[in-house]
Amino acid sequence: MRYQKDTFLSRAKEIYDNKYDYSKVVYVNQSTPITIVCPKHGGYMRTPSYHLRGGECPVCAREHMLRACRKPMSDEAKEKRRQTNLRRYGATTFAGSQQAQKLYADGKGPWAKDAREKAKKTCEQRFGAKTWAESDIGIAIAKERCMSKEYRAEMSRRSRSDEARQHYAETSYIHHGAKHWTQSSDGKQRLHDMFSTEQERAARSERMLSPDVKAKIRATSMERYGVPYYWQSEDARKRLKELLNTERVQQQIIETKKARGTINSSKPERLAYELLVDKFGKDDVESQYNKDARYPYACDFYIRSLDLFIELNATWLHCGHWFDEHNEDDLQKLQMLFDKAQESKPMYKRAIYIWTYDDLRKRQTAIENHINYLVFWDNDLNDFKEWLKTI
Numbered sequence: 001m002r003y004q005k006d007t008f009l010s011r012a013k014e015i016y017d018n019k020y021d022y023s024k025v026v027y028v029n030q031s032t033p034i035t036i037v038c039p040k041h042g043g044y045m046r047t048p049s050y051h052l053r054g055g056e057c058p059v060c061a062r063e064h065m066l067r068a069c070r071k072p073m074s075d076e077a078k079e080k081r082r083q084t085n086l087r088r089y090g091a092t093t094f095a096g097s098q099q100a101q102k103l104y105a106d107g108k109g110p111w112a113k114d115a116r117e118k119a120k121k122t123c124e125q126r127f128g129a130k131t132w133a134e135s136d137i138g139i140a141i142a143k144e145r146c147m148s149k150e151y152r153a154e155m156s157r158r159s160r161s162d163e164a165r166q167h168y169a170e171t172s173y174i175h176h177g178a179k180h181w182t183q184s185s186d187g188k189q190r191l192h193d194m195f196s197t198e199q200e201r202a203a204r205s206e207r208m209l210s211p212d213v214k215a216k217i218r219a220t221s222m223e224r225y226g227v228p229y230y231w232q233s234e235d236a237r238k239r240l241k242e243l244l245n246t247e248r249v250q251q252q253i254i255e256t257k258k259a260r261g262t263i264n265s266s267k268p269e270r271l272a273y274e275l276l277v278d279k280f281g282k283d284d285v286e287s288q289y290n291k292d293a294r295y296p297y298a299c300d301f302y303i304r305s306l307d308l309f310i311e312l313n314a315t316w317l318h319c320g321h322w323f324d325e326h327n328e329d330d331l332q333k334l335q336m337l338f339d340k341a342q343e344s345k346p347m348y349k350r351a352i353y354i355w356t357y358d359d360l361r362k363r364q365t366a367i368e369n370h371i372n373y374l375v376f377w378d379n380d381l382n383d384f385k386e387w388l389k390t391i
Contacts (some may be wrong), residue, residue, distance in 0.1 A: 024037060038057035040059075044058055127147060221335065309371055309374070310375075311376070313359065317354045
């Protein structure tokens, strides 16, 4: 149908029930933008063809979208959408289908350069941002959802389900070749670049020491466990006891490392051993020494001529100092280790064991037996090197 100004105005008023003012319309053709006046939000530009297809006032559109998004989708609607996607694409979402993956790899479909540019312009017209999620509406809805305790609990439950974990692992293998993105070579490198700089480590420490963060940690722990820190709860103490009862496992790890010749595998230990050998000679230095009843542990280094036991606590597992259960910063640090351990990260369980039990037990044994005993903490061996200069 070929439209003239009269036919366009007649059709537009019929569609929008005389909502808009068309007194400023200078009609040329269906593809030339015209000025349409919204009685609530003022004038805006649209092509006649787009206006007749639903191109209403952009501000009104945002308000309608906001109301629609705030209305929760019923379980029946969610299941219907899921079944429709399975029937059409063989996956619960189009983005997760083989068809979408091929289009993405080829740079076609929604991922084609022209399609992305068109989508960006459309979003800017409708929502004032290049994506809906970055618009005022998207941000407002995200905040509303995140503020809801019920929504957070539901999302947490769903993310921990076996189905969600399996789906995540399968998708991660397809895109990254690993069970988790962070386990891929690209993920490890990016995480290293993001979090391993001196500035970032200093910033994290500063954030963790801030009164607001400390107060939030205590409030969250009180809400969940009834104590300022999780490890102070009965459940945590049981778990800590289980961790501390793994001495046999720790000894097995040491014996395995000895058998493989990797007991001094860390860079600080290798360097410290070389420095000690240069100073005292190879026959006077023994690593992983455990032949003395006064100190029945695998000591990092033993200097025969000085009858000296040396422990090099230079890895993060020792947390840089002796654990003090009365120190608030140490309690906070232990809380973080527990949180990580709950995410099935075994090295954090080992760190808890070493820091809160093993290191303290060794120190107490050295004190009781009155042996020559030194402990060094610096990962760069600065304290160790300073001591060597005094010998």
